[in-house]
Amino acid sequence: MFLARVEKKITSTKKHNAYNGRIVFIVQPILPDGTSNGNEWVAIDYVGAGIGDIVVCGGAPGVSKSVFNLKFAPIRTLIMAVVDKINYHDI
Amino acid sequence: MKLGVVIGVVWATKKVKEINGCRMYIVQPISSKGEKKEIPLVVADPQNIAASGDKVIYVTSSDATEAFDSGFAPVNASIVELVDEIS
Numbered sequence: 605m606f607l608a609r610v611e612k613k614i615t616s617t618k619k620h621n622a623y624n625g626r627i628v629f630i631v632q633p634i635l636p637d638g639t640s641n642g643n644e645w646v647a648i649d650y651v652g653a654g655i656g657d658i659v660v661c662g663g664a665p666g667v668s669k670s671v672f673n674l675k676f677a678p679i680r681t682l683i684m685a686v687v688d689k690i691n692y693h694d695i
Numbered sequence: 696m697k698l699g700v701v702i703g704v705v706w707a708t709k710k711v712k713e714i715n716g717c718r719m720y721i722v723q724p725i726s727s728k729g730e731k732k733e734i735p736l737v738v739a740d741p742q743n744i745a746a747s748g749d750k751v752i753y754v755t756s757s758d759a760t761e762a763f764d765s766g767f768a769p770v771n772a773s774i775v776e777l778v779d780e781i782s
Contacts, residue, residue, distance in 0.1 A: 614778055615778075616776050619744065620744070620775040623776055630781065643697075643733065647696070678754045678759060679754065680754050681696055
């Protein structure tokens, strides 16, 4: 799993059936101090995140299938939590 | 899942039977602002979603096989959504 900032929302009409009714966001992976790190990911919202939120993203093959109770779900990245606060220190 | 632009089509007559009738595109990964990221890759389009020049979302790893109606195909990248607007 990784920390990310929700940046943009994607709207679409032509999609795989598993994506019907789901909110799709572009998330930017970040370091604990909030600086961007690496390339953007596309993630499906599972907890009710909004643009600008710091979130925890992740997923593994087959997870979205059981989470959404679908027969086939070509979904890799899920937004799993909205972060309230991060406590961290350098080693 | 990642964002990309369809920049080309791959034609192949001799292929495994699981991907018969499924088009394959060359997709350039991009950022939400349209800048190129990483190197282009070949992506299957089992649901006939995309055309050349379209902005799409593709899924990689074993979840790509789930985009097929049969649920099994030897691919590791599939197009799952056509992007209308990024806001």
